[in-house]
Amino acid sequence: MAPEKKKLRVATASLAGCFGCHMSLLDLDERILELLKHIEFDRSPITDIKTCGPCDLGILEGGVCNAENVHVLREFRKQCKTLVAMGACAVNGGLPAQRNHLDVRDCLQDVYLVGVGVSRGFIPNDPELPLPLDRVHPLHDVVKIDYFLPGCPPSADAIWQFLTDLLAGRTPHLGHGLIHYD
Amino acid sequence: MTFVLEKAAAPAGLRRIVIDPVSRVEGHGKVTILLDADNRVHQVRLHIVEFRGFERFIQGRPYWEVPVMVQRLCGICPVSHHLAASKALDLVVGAKKLTRTAEKCRRLMHYGQILQSHALHFYHLASPDLLFGFDAPVAKRNVVGVIAEHPELATQGVLLRKFGQEVIRITAGKRVHGTGAIPGGVNKSVTHAERDELLPQMPQILAWARGAVRIAVDLHRAHQEEYDGFGYVRSNLLSLVGKNGDLDLYDGTLRARDADGGILFDGVDSQNYRAHLKEDVRSWSYMKFPFIGSLGADLGWYKVGPLARIQNCDRIPTPLAEEARQEFLARSPGKLVHAPLAYHTARMIELLHAAEVIDGLLRDDDLHGDDLVAKGPRQIQGVGIIEAPRGTLIHHYEVDSQDLVTMCNLIVSTTHNNQAMNEAIREVARKYLDGKEPTEGLLNHVEVAIRAFDPCLSCATHALGKMPLVVELRSADGALVEEIVRE
Ligand code: SF4
Numbered sequence: 001m002a003p004e005k006k007k008l009r010v011a012t013a014s015l016a017g018c019f020g021c022h023m024s025l026l027d028l029d030e031r032i033l034e035l036l037k038h039i040e041f042d043r044s045p046i047t048d049i050k051t052c053g054p055c056d057l058g059i060l061e062g063g064v065c066n067a068e069n070v071h072v073l074r075e076f077r078k079q080c081k082t083l084v085a086m087g088a089c090a091v092n093g094g095l096p097a098q099r100n101h102l103d104v105r106d107c108l109q110d111v112y113l114v115g116v117g118v119s120r121g122f123i124p125n126d127p128e129l130p131l132p133l134d135r136v137h138p139l140h141d142v143v144k145i146d147y148f149l150p151g152c153p154p155s156a157d158a159i160w161q162f163l164t165d166l167l168a169g170r171t172p173h174l175g176h177g178l179i180h181y182d
Numbered sequence: 183m184t185f186v187l188e189k190a191a192a193p194a195g196l197r198r199i200v201i202d203p204v205s206r207v208e209g210h211g212k213v214t215i216l217l218d219a220d221n222r223v224h225q226v227r228l229h230i231v232e233f234r235g236f237e238r239f240i241q242g243r244p245y246w247e248v249p250v251m252v253q254r255l256c257g258i259c260p261v262s263h264h265l266a267a268s269k270a271l272d273l274v275v276g277a278k279k280l281t282r283t284a285e286k287c288r289r290l291m292h293y294g295q296i297l298q299s300h301a302l303h304f305y306h307l308a309s310p311d312l313l314f315g316f317d318a319p320v321a322k323r324n325v326v327g328v329i330a331e332h333p334e335l336a337t338q339g340v341l342l343r344k345f346g347q348e349v350i351r352i353t354a355g356k357r358v359h360g361t362g363a364i365p366g367g368v369n370k371s372v373t374h375a376e377r378d379e380l381l382p383q384m385p386q387i388l389a390w391a392r393g394a395v396r397i398a399v400d401l402h403r404a405h406q407e408e409y410d411g412f413g414y415v416r417s418n419l420l421s422l423v424g425k426n427g428d429l430d431l432y433d434g435t436l437r438a439r440d441a442d443g444g445i446l447f448d449g450v451d452s453q454n455y456r457a458h459l460k461e462d463v464r465s466w467s468y469m470k471f472p473f474i475g476s477l478g479a480d481l482g483w484y485k486v487g488p489l490a491r492i493q494n495c496d497r498i499p500t501p502l503a504e505e506a507r508q509e510f511l512a513r514s515p516g517k518l519v520h521a522p523l524a525y526h527t528a529r530m531i532e533l534l535h536a537a538e539v540i541d542g543l544l545r546d547d548d549l550h551g552d553d554l555v556a557k558g559p560r561q562i563q564g565v566g567i568i569e570a571p572r573g574t575l576i577h578h579y580e581v582d583s584q585d586l587v588t589m590c591n592l593i594v595s596t597t598h599n600n601q602a603m604n605e606a607i608r609e610v611a612r613k614y615l616d617g618k619e620p621t622e623g624l625l626n627h628v629e630v631a632i633r634a635f636d637p638c639l640s641c642a643t644h645a646l647g648k649m650p651l652v653v654e655l656r657s658a659d660g661a662l663v664e665e666i667v668r669e
Contacts (some may be wrong), residue, residue: 019208020257020358027357029344033337036326046306047324048205048626068210068231091525095254099235107238115589116469117460126466128214128229153257153358182359 011055011080015069016096016136017062019045020153021087025059027156038167052079057166059084061153063093064137068130077143082166085139086159087171088152088181095152097136116121147172152182185480185601187608190216192222199620204228204629206307206324208258209596209639215611221618226611228604228632230469240590245271245581246365248590252577253359255594258302258640260359261295261350262570262595265432266577269566271365273453274581276558284367289432290543291353291362292568294534296431297391298346299571300463300488303396303636305339308526311630312401317623335397338390340535345380345387349540352376367555374550384537388502391530391537395506402523407450409523411613413606413631415522416441418474418484419494420598422569423448427496429503429535431569437494438474439485443518446474446661452567455576458525459593469639471600472593483601485520486573486636487530493518501544503535516662522606522634529636563589570595572636596637604646606631 014022022045028035043052052058052072058080064070077083088094099107112123139145149162158178164173190196193216202212216225236255240248253260265288272280280288310323313332321327327416329336347357352372354360362368402409423437436450436458450458462471462479464634473482484490493511498504510527511517543549557669563580574593580589610631 014210018254018257020260020261023257023358026302026343027347029340029347030337032340033329036329041324041326045203045205045208047326048320048629050205066231096235098239100237102238107235110238111235112463112486117456118463122463123667124463124465124468125474126229128212128227128466129231131470152254156357158657 015062015067021061024153237410268363270564273564277366277556294349297536429495478638486598500538
């Protein structure tokens with residue numbers, strides 16, 4: 001038997017996403033158990049590691065919508081040898097980018113000042129809240145991205161194919177049926 | 183009035199501790215704690231830090247796009263948004279009553295969602311705290327640790343969730359962000375072949391679901407005193423209640439109780455939610471603070487979700503879950519349970535109920551009908567309320583004569599629990615942190631209290647705000663992509 005290979009260290013995070021891509025990752029179902037023989041998790045919504053350490057692979061869901069997202073994205077790029085944009089939001093901004101044609105100030109007023117049933121309305125402005133960007137950006141607007149996994153979300157089969165290719169040292173290739181842009 | 187520990191009297195010079203991001207929950211949030219030189223706690227806040235603007239950019243879209251768009255609020259409970267929006271738009275297309283096939287297919291989808299979401303939360307996210315202790319080492323305190331030490335339990339969790347996801351796939355076309363419901367009904371029914379994929383699995387699913395209740399009850403009993411007092415927060419309760427006071431997670435009327443169980447209002451039609459619920463805004467969170475209007479912001483806040491639901495209804499209409507509920511209630515006769523950690527047991531009782539409902543629906547031939555869509559006189563607005571896994575979810579739309587949405591108001595489940603979660607972490611901070619040097623393990627206690635509510639912070643981030651800051655966004659090659667200055 002070959003000596004046990006060192007596990008691939010993987011970090012994941014959701015930026016301006018809905019967690020649906022992470023759900024698709026969990027949709028590997030029993031294959032998760034198999035995957036865990038080959039990888040270990042660093043920072044991820046399923047661990048309590050809060051900052052990303054040196055990793056082989058970083059997987060990011062969601063686009064960039066505020067200053068905090070920019071910070072996390074740069075942290076991942078710095079720490080991860082290979083960085084993957086997972087899902088429509090990370091690849092092109094996705095549905096949240098629908099706000100890009102709107103004026104931020106108008107939105108604020110709509111939601112917090114004149115919204116249905118709002119009492120004592122005003123706009124949240126505490127320094128603990130990161131600055132929202134005027135537009136939602138795809139990840140590659142900010143850092144270099146090595147691989148793009150399209151789909152909203154990419155299917156578990158697509159994620160599996162991608163990861164098994166990568167683990168085997170092949171250039172990941174999603175054939176017909178796994179690439180989709182919903 | 184502000185709430186105790188909501189606002190430090192003199193924040194200058196206090197030490198700021200931050201838990202960022204809150205982990206093993208869905209979505210993005212952080213906690214800040216202000217301590218003085220003696221580690222006395224002066225301020226504790228759960229912040230929702232992201233805006234996504236759904237309420238606003240839905241405006242101007244054709245109404246029939248909405249059920250598919252809004253589920254992108256949340257990938258954990260997309261079905262809840264999909265169905266709440268569809269229920270609101272049923273009224274817009276005049277479908278006051280759905281066909282039997284449409285209603286049952288939607289119910290099947292919804293209870294599949296409840297089952298998968300509750301399994302995900304308990305097994306994948308919360309169980310590490312309960313199995314290993316709140317201050318177990320970080321390296322072990324996650325689902326990978328559970329798989330290593332309790333492989334059988336972890337596998338059951340994975341397979342329970344898988345079954346729920348398969349129910350969703352069959353009713354909605356795919357597991358995450360499907361398209362099954364449309365205004366007025368559904369776009370497909372369930373085939374016999376699809377039913378035959380699911381039905382044979384039911385005995386195993388029901389057995390695991392019963393086991394899940396047992397596990398939650400046993401874990402609570404093993405630490406009875408600590409769990410009962412942990413983050414204890416008395417409040418009003420709110421949920422939908424079905425016919426005859428039955429637990430019904432798909433449809434019903436609104437009922438609220440006070441902290442002692444007295445009825446505050448009952449039988450409120452969903453179209454009238456605005457007469458009873460108001461929302462407050464605080465400067466430090468994008469998540470609003472809802473309250474029962476007649477009681478005011480200080481007294482009118484409430485809990486939603488499993489713990490509220492199983493105590494707000496008069497009974498659960500399936501036998502196994504009702505038996506478990508009776509056992510749960512018998513442990514504190516005549517008194518409502520307000521301990522956040524009791525959410526876990528309540529959640530597993532609902533998981534069992536969901537399995538029983540799915541079992542019943544899969545045996546119902548109405549699932550296979552071909553009368554899918556109902557119609558009636560077009561209306562200009564509609565409110566859809568559903569009990570999502572995390573609690574009451576309200577979608578409200580107005581649609582103009584061009585079929586475009588002109589108004590959208592969403593009150594998501596997690597938002598209802600905003601005040602209760604903030605109060606729970608303040609209680610934990612008082613009891614466990616006050617006067618001590620904050621260690622990682624102690625800080626995880628704060629997160630344990632948040633997790634009990636199973637918040638979905640993704641859902642709660644649909645609003646937006648601004649900050650006095652300058653941000654420069656540069657691309658990988660150094661070119662300026664965007665610069666923002668706010669005073
Ligand atoms: S790509 Fe789709 S599933 Fe993934 S985060 Fe974005 S909206 Fe959610």
